[in-house]
Amino acid sequence: MRRRQPLLLAIGLAACASAPPHRPGEERLAAIKFEGNQQLNSKTLVAGLALHRTQARGGAPDPYQVQIDADRIRGEYLREGYLDIDVRPRVERKGDDATVIYTVEEGARAKTRVVINGLPPEVPVSAVRDKLPLADGAPFRYEPYDLAKPLLLGAVQDAGYAHAQLDANVVADRANRLAYVELDYTAGPRCRFGNIEIAGAKGELETAVRERLAFSPGQVYSTQAITQTQRNLYGLGRFSTVRVTPEQNAGEVVGVKVDVAESARRQIQLGGGFGIDPNGYEVRGRAGYSIAGWPFPLDTVTLDFRPAYAYIKNNVGYEPRIRALAKLDRQDLFWTYAKGSIEAGYNFLTVEAYTSYGPLARLGFETPLGTDKLKLRVGWSFQQLQFRNISPLLDPPANVVDQDAMNGRVLAQRLGLNSAERIGGYQQAVVLDVRDHPLEPRLGAYGEVRGTEGTQLAGGAFNYLQLVSDARGYAPLFADIVLAGRARYGAIWGDIPVTERFFAGGAVSQRGFGERQLSPSIRGVPPDMNGERTGAKLEVPYGGGGLFETSLEARVPIMKVYSMPLGFVTFLDGGDVVETPGDVDFGNLHWAVGGGLRLQTVVGPVRLDVGYRLNRTSGPNDPVPGSRYAYHLTIGEAF
Secondary structure, three states: OHHHHHHHHHHHHHHHHHHOOOOOOOOOOEEEEEEEEOOOOOHHHHOOOHHHHHHHHOOOOHHHHHHHHHHHHHHHHHHHOOOEEEEEEEEEEEOOEEEEEEEOOOOOOOOOEEEOOOOOOOOOHHHHOOOOOOOOOEEHHHHHHHHHHHHHHHHHHHOOOOOOOEEEEEEEEEEOOOOEEEEEEEEOOOOOEEEEEEEEOOOHHHHHHHHOOOOOOOOOHHHHHHHHHHHHHOOOOEEEEEEEEEOOOOOOOEEEEEEEEEEEOOEEEEEEEEEOOOEEEEEEEEEEEEEOOOOOOOEEEEEEEEEEEEEEOOOOOEEEEEEEEEEEEEEEEEEOEEEEEEEEEEEEEEEEOOOOEEEEEEEEEEEEEOOEEEEOOOOEEHHHHHHHEOOOOOOOOOOOOOOHHHHHHHHHHHHHHOOOEEEEEEEEEEEEEOOOOOOOOOOEHHHHHHHHEOOOOHHOOEEEEEEEEEHHHOOOOOHOOOOEEEEEEEEEEEEOHHOOOOOOOOOOOOOOOOOOOOOEEEEOOOOOOOOOEEEEEEEEOOOEEEEEEEEEEEEEEEEEEEEEEEOOOOOOOEEEOOHHHHOOOOOOOEEEEEEEEEEEEEOOEEEEEEEOOOOOOOOOOOOOOOOOOEEEEEEEOOO
């Protein structure tokens, strides 16, 4: 019964919001119509009218309101550059019903002419014109002009004219169908930065603030430097508010006050998620606790616990997954913007072939390379892992001595599942990120090249070299459609630890397969304790040493559901995972097409995808033969 209450409440609210019943003899507004409108559709015009609300509540049209709405329609056309617009209303009545009709004569759209006066010699005309997305001779629109006005003033202020003023007007020349954009500047004196006062931070934190200032005393004044300083200080991750305020006076030396307020030092994070695909499903939880400014002002301690409970097919069943980490981050290690980290934790992970568990430790260092868009990361990692619940295809009972059992034992020994695994390695990565948004990009690119050298010098028992490169690109198309593409390559040479092998398939990989299903595998009927092979045939993926993935998808907005954007995605995915890097055949990848839905929620995009495999579904060495469809329900974009 409790579940029905929201539905009953919604029905009640809808009933209350509906128009009152019409009484015979009382006039009501039955319709709003338009004649002659070609450039702006009727739906756009009626949305902003007061009469639209009158119609919704069943009221009668007021003559004054009819004329006011005619002026609103005229204003909408003027904003779009139609200076000759003429709108004439009339009311037609039939019984109690009244219809308001607006006759629209649009005329021709005005062209743009830009006139700039008063620019100081240090500011070229091009610096101003680049800020105004209206070229001479182009159709005029008021919105881009209005949005550009702060930028037009900033173009002069960035050249040092802190007290510059801009008188911007649009003058209509209806006879010649021109819209003159007149920009009249009063520059005032050229200024320099003066004394800088910092409030709200002390000690090491104040030093970090000063080192993130994009200007210094004596430097030519620039609003861009003030804006960049605000970005730098918010990027430190320690302040809830940042105000960078220039002095308001007419002098040539401009002092600046930087006022910051620390955000909460202690934070608790609770969350969860889920994932469903043909290989099984998983429910995830997360609990985190962080302390900023401890043990030293630029340090942050984080505790992160991520439990999960998964159901994995292929005779594995229900298994827990646990990741627990403790991490210490240090800002401005060695120099400004550099970050160091120390991490220790414990992993318990179950996959089809085995369960691995054990402690881990990491050291990391990150620094920008001249710009925050390009970063270098280096580090060291160590893991001590043991194995249990090894698949019976790889670890059959001792009394089973057939050929399949011998092959499985040889493979298990080659993979290193018969003993504990000690992995130590050094990592290096270069990351370039020029996306307009890290979570929902519409434009830009992302690239990463990462290398790992596993060596006994790092404390491990394996000598190997791993290389992974990842490239992504995003471009907006028409009607808010975004085209996104990705290519990923991975290779491992040497003594490969089984936990470092590559897998593909899943919601963030080749979507024609379930999670990890695109991989070298062992197949067979697992023996029971009596040595009998009477069950179903299983396929157990164990990973490979070479990987290639590529994806291309179009992200199309559809509508909003309770203010949450809903979109459709169509994609083409290709990829393969093979035993060695040299086995990758770029001309014979596994390909899949598909589509899906995206609902943008407060916790991220909830995503449902369905993939259809186009090729390689019946070969003796093809993964998951005979299966063509795969579905994925998860949270987050594919890339």
